[in-house]
Amino acid sequence: MSHVPQIKIPASYIRGGTSKGVFFRLQDLPPAAQVPGAARDALLMRVIGSPDPYGKQIDGMGGATSSTSKTVILSRSSRADHDVDYLFGQVAIDSAFVDWSGNCGNLSAAVGPFAISNGLVDPDRVPLNGVCTVRIWQANISKTIIAHVTITDGQVQETGDFELDGVTFPAAEVQLEFLDPADEGEGDGGGSMFPTGNLVDDLDVPGVGTFKVTMINAGIPAIFLNAEAIGYTGAELQDAINSDPQALARFETIRAHGAVRMGLIKHVDEAAKRQHTPKVAFVAAPRDYISSSGKQVAAGDVDLLVRAMSMGKLHHAMMGTAAVAIGTAAAIPGTLVNLAAGGGERSAVRFGHPSGTLRVGAEARLIDGEWSVTKAIMSRSARVLMEGWVRVPGDAF
Template sequence: MSHVPQIKIPATYMRGGTSKGVFFRLEDLPLSAQQPGPARDKLLMRVIGSPDPYAKQIDGMGGATSSTSKTVIVSRSTRPDHDVDYLFGQVAIDQAFVDWSGNCGNLSAAVGPFAISSGLIDAARIPQDGEVVVRIWQANISKTIIAHVTMAHGEVQETGDFELDGVTFPAAEVPLEFLDPAADEGDGAGGAMFPTGNVVDELDVPGIGKLQATMINAGIPTIFVNAEAIGYTGTELQGAINEDARALAMFETLRAHGALRMGLIQQLVEARTRAHTPKIAFVAKPADYVASSGKKVAAKDIDLLVRAMSMGKLHHAMMGTAAVAIGTAAAIPGTLVNLAAGGGSDRTAVRFGHPSGTLRVGAEAVQVDGQWKVAKALMSRSARVLMEGNVRIPGDSF
């Protein structure tokens, strides 16, 4: 019986923030997968174990959640003043597609450490001990991310005492700067932070009715609605949403209509193959609750509550890119996020409660010629190599 042998591809399995993904150097991919197209998508899907009608990804590296069905391709940058180009692929679990429409803010924290350890940064710039500033070009959204990576004894420091809710063990802190995180021309959102021109719009969604929404493109296109407007309190954990088929359908309908209003799609049906963006989130004023770990979160310790959907499910913590959107929207008077946090025009940072605990993100917004601008958003994550070597896939997979 004839068969096709497996091939080996150098890869690193990393945690970045509250996500995990398979990292590749562009030069290590088979030639046919070094360019965008069907071969690359098929290769990455096979690595992750998709599409899987069982939704378990047993025959691949994926973990059957949106947070663990991720791939990253990194290469030396040809752009001025940048060290590496970073391309993120969100692999669907039970469907045959890779969504390239947005970034992963969590895995952004692992790009700098990966680039250093993989020889993509000039050795002359790497101290034995100290900090390496890695300038990253985020190729999905054409934005710059600056990662501050600590070196110890000539290697990336991965262990430390920085704690991140949603991650069980402490690690070394990786501060990130997301420069000019709002939309660019040609991104399908009209080149504005608020694609509709308003900080709050009214959406009329079949089966849901009329409700207010803040639709912002900062970090990642995100639609914010008030929790109470859709029957929630903002203290919900995953089970309350993910085990309710009607709730999941409602969120997807709302997301699709918001995407249409934002100009990200032209027809509602297009939302099915653009599952990674936009995100849909709901906000509420601070309240006491118990996080998924059993940790008690007090209302006095947070500015607001936020819950966000990712790839059709309630996220177990918070997507890094959505955190950028939260911090940006919180800094702009009148948005639903700003109002949930108590309003005001002088907010430069916000701490919000999510299902796994809390997170702080900073952003400074200014109005220029009637348009809101944010120079950068600030957030700290951590990252760690879990395994490195080669990933294997059948040679005829792509």
């Protein structure tokens, strides 16, 4: 019996924000995987260890959560005024597919540092000491992200004293600007960040109920509900929801019907093949709670509470792209997010999530009756955990 040897592919395993992923340079991938298609998807799934009916991803680099089943492909950008093209693949854990429908805001924090360290940014643009501004083209959603990366003695500075709730150790701060974060959208809004044209809609979910929702395309397509409308306080931690199969099924049903209403899919059955987007989140006014690390979060520390679902489970902190959606919606008077924060005009909010708090800002303007957001701003951190090669069987793709 013949055996196919493993092949080695240069890669880095990096934490970005509250996520981890395997990063590749496009040029380092096998030729068949340098273009979109079945070979690329099969390779990335084998790297991560999916599909895994055990749900553990033991035979791969994945960590069996939505936050750790991620891949990134980077290349020098051919676009004017950009340094690097960034493509994100969310790998399903127990199913055989890679979702390319959205961005990962957390891993966005690692794109600039990786690009600098791996020769994807013109060396003339990297100072010996100071801040390097990396212009990123986010290829999944055709948007620009600006990363501000600290450089010390010509190298990316990874250590520092910036603390991010949901990450155990401090690191160097990476400031991110998500330019023009509103998606064009495919819904009835005809290009509006609100695909139905409304700040608040009634979403009818057969068998579940009718809910007030804010549906927005900014950072990532997102559906916001009021926590009390679905029987929660907004202060829940992961186990309260992830250990409840009925709750998970209810959220997935809401997500599927919301995706149809947003024009992202035509039928609820298609939602199973689009797990990464849209996100479902619920909001509430501030209240005291204990975070997953045991840290006390006081009502006075935050403007509102937000809990978000990712790939069918409650996220342990907050997805970066969902934070962009939160900041954007909070800046627009009348959305459920804005109302939960107390209403009125605001350029930034600090919200409570299961691991602690996060501040995000957004610049919103009303132009000819349509809301426009020029950018959303937040800080994350990133650190290389391992670099070298990943190995996969030669016949895996």
